[in-house]
Amino acid sequence: MGERLNANTSGDFMMLLRSRGLWREGETIPAEPVQASLREAHGTTVIALKYREGVLNVGDRRATSANAIMYDRAEKILPLDDYTLIAIAGSYARAMEIVRYLQHSFKYYARTQLQEMSLEGKLAEVSRALASNLSMALQGIGMFIPVVSAYDLDRGEGRIFFYDGLGARFESVEFGAAGSGSERIRGVFDYIIKTRGPFHEMTLEEALRESLLLLDIAADLDSATAGIEKVLPIARAVTAEGIQEITEEQLAEIKKSLKL
């Protein structure tokens, strides 16, 4: 253990994994673009909305592989830590691995450095993880897009960040969305804001209502999105008090009140 003096002292989890040969990079990259026969599972529509207490994330539960429905209980909204949520669309395998990486990376930093990683640091870490995925994405597999929602304790407000596949990060004022269904409902977000007012002034109940409607519309327009009819979506919120799980009962109650 004497070699520890030269060890990883910056709390960088990726560096630790690389030094132990555990960071999967390059080893699985095929030389040729991947044939259509490799049908990886994809997650579809996820939505992030600001509301009064923070940010609400809602996602349908369908995972598809080409035109087959693989799974109807997929979880695409996951906590990264007590104040950060990630919503993912795209390659399920890579997304899950990177989520696991990010969860460990934040905890590893906090535990070794005895201070929390800053929000800015966490967002940069997401970019870095996405960038490391590039070579696979270029082969046509493993591409996914995250939406990160965080409660910023310094500013006392919820914040939403969306990314492109390369790791570019953009902050969104009111909402964020990713996945095949999200593109088709883009205009609906603006319609809601213009007719009902901004999302960040809504109560949790109002925001949940709008998000279920949005998912329902997405499902009508996009075959890869399951919507809310058969299986209730997954919903989590992040507030000053941390991550809040939205129960099935809450969702069922709101679904009942909708005119679908």
Next chain:
Amino acid sequence: MVYTPYDFNESVRHRTEYIEERLRDGSPVAGISYDGGVLLLTLRRTQRKIFEIYDRLMFAGLGNQSDLEIIRVGAIDFAHQEGYARSPDDVTIQRVVGFAISPGVKRAFGDVLNAPFVVRALFAEMGRKPEDDLFYTLNYDGEFVSLNWAAAVAGTPEAEEQMVRQLVPEDASGVPDLHTAIRRALRAWAVGRLWAIDAHLEEEGAESLSEERIETFLREQMEELQVEAAILDRFTKRERKFRLLKDEEIQLALSASAGA
């Protein structure tokens, strides 16, 4: 000159004496299971002493600060690497202490050309129920012992024994609550410290240590030093189960002791 088995024994004896002399004056650490989690408690001057290792693992020790730091970072590295590559359920106290840490400590102790670790460390793992909680104490020679319900590290092995007696009193029934656990841990700390620094106690036996002496000593020490206590919380919904207790929480436990 020939290096003989006699020289080896002699050098081990010297090392042991040297290490034990330096450990004798260290501030003990008490560990105890309670209904809502696991508690580690010690008194300190300025340096923090109790650290989170992983989701259900924490650690504290006495001895050389930088040796403790090497063990701390070694344990965190191993835990996170395993938690990421396999699953958080595969990160267990027996793997961390038994396989990742103990062999290195043993090696350093046996290697007469290198400095040994001057430490006694206490690891605690929280289970789903108090009876599943586990404590491991790790000695400077790499030896480790696993215990249920309570454990302690102190300046001498006798002091540790006396502390465990205080932590799990014969007349106690059931699993303690947090307040009781804090009070027992503080008392155990005082007893452990007194046993390590007062050589007469060993000759005269436990009976010679009066209630009054323990209480006066603890009061004096609490004025001079700072109580540091941390828990792993069994029932929290937060991702991070580890939390340092606030001064008010410790004071509350002490004021609740009137009569108890």
